[in-house]
Amino acid sequence: MYNFEMTRPSTIADAVNALKKEDAQALGGGQTLIPTLKQRLAMPSILVSLTAIGEMQGVCMSDAGEVCVGGATTHATVAREATAYPGLAAMAARIGDPAVRNRGTIGGSLVNNDPSACYPAAALASGASIITNSREIAADDYFQGMFTTALEEGEVVTEVRFPVPQKSHYEKFVQPASRFALVGVMVAKYADGVRVAVTGASESGVFRWTEAEAALSADFTADALGDLSLDGDGMIADLHGSGAYRAHLVKVMTGRAVKAAI
Structure with a gap:
């Protein structure tokens, strides 16, 4: 490691100012950034910890019936408290190991947008x-x-709002060493159709499998x-x-996810 300053603001406004x-x-939880700092692949002079911002933590329901998750909420908390969206809670419960789940945050995962991370598939499949x-x-x-994301310099993910589907499931083929998804598929069935999002497979990162969405919207069976x-x-x-193996796994994982959701 190397010497750097660290600040731990207690409000979103203070965090935004510190990031200027x-x-x-x-x-966030540091599950990606800390190993990166240890390898000196990144060397910021100031770290702005988001873990003390109460308004960015926890799970609640919005007036519109969405599951709202604070950006600094850990995977373990999502697994425990997002019971109104069982597919999301079950997905969070399988991220990494207990140490990762109790430190890693949903905001950190979405900001990093690792091509094999689970939350991008959940967010994209849920709209x-x-x-x-x-x-x-x-x-x-x-x-x-x-x-790569649409975030601008100094922008902070404060919350994620998930519309709750009628049925859903996340199926992951685990890479045993890292616990990341070799291929992961989230299927979410809504009144107006089905959304299918895939992680771990594409060189472009998470994506929607639109052909599967159309087929499953017409007939929600494997x-x-x-x-x-x-x-x-x-x-x-x-x-x-x-690449061919991963392409095959996408179809297999999607079929398993549909069967589990049903």
Whole structure:
């Protein structure tokens, strides 16, 4: 590690002001940033911890019936308290290990937008709204590629609002060493149709499988996926699996997710 300053504001306004300082960076649960600092792949001079901001923590219901999760809320809290959205709670309960779940935050995951993270799939499949200190961003507009989002410099994710589906499930093929998704699929059925979001597969990061959405909106059964397939081109290929293998897993995980949701 190296020497740096650290501040721990107690309000969103104070955090935003602190992030205006030169070379300042926000710190959530630190599950990605701290290892990055240890390897000196990033070297901010000021860390602004968001963990003491009470208004960014916890789970509640909005007047519109959405599950609202504060940006500094840990995965363990989401798993425990997001009971109105069982698919989301079950997904959070399978992130990493107990140490990760009790430190990592939903905001940190969405800001980082790792191509194999679970929350991006949940947010995109749910048509969630990502709330920042200055605006509201639809999930369809928020994710813009691997490790890339619509956030601007110094913008803080303060809350995420999830419309609650009629049925949902997240199915993850776990990479056993990292506990990240080799491929993960979130399926969410709403009154006006089905949304399917895939993580861990594409070189472009999380994406919606629109062909599966159309098929499942017409017939919400795993059989509806029978004639569908994905091209392995553009899929992640590494020592854990080829692009073609990941493309195949997307269909398998989607079918399993539909069966579990039913």
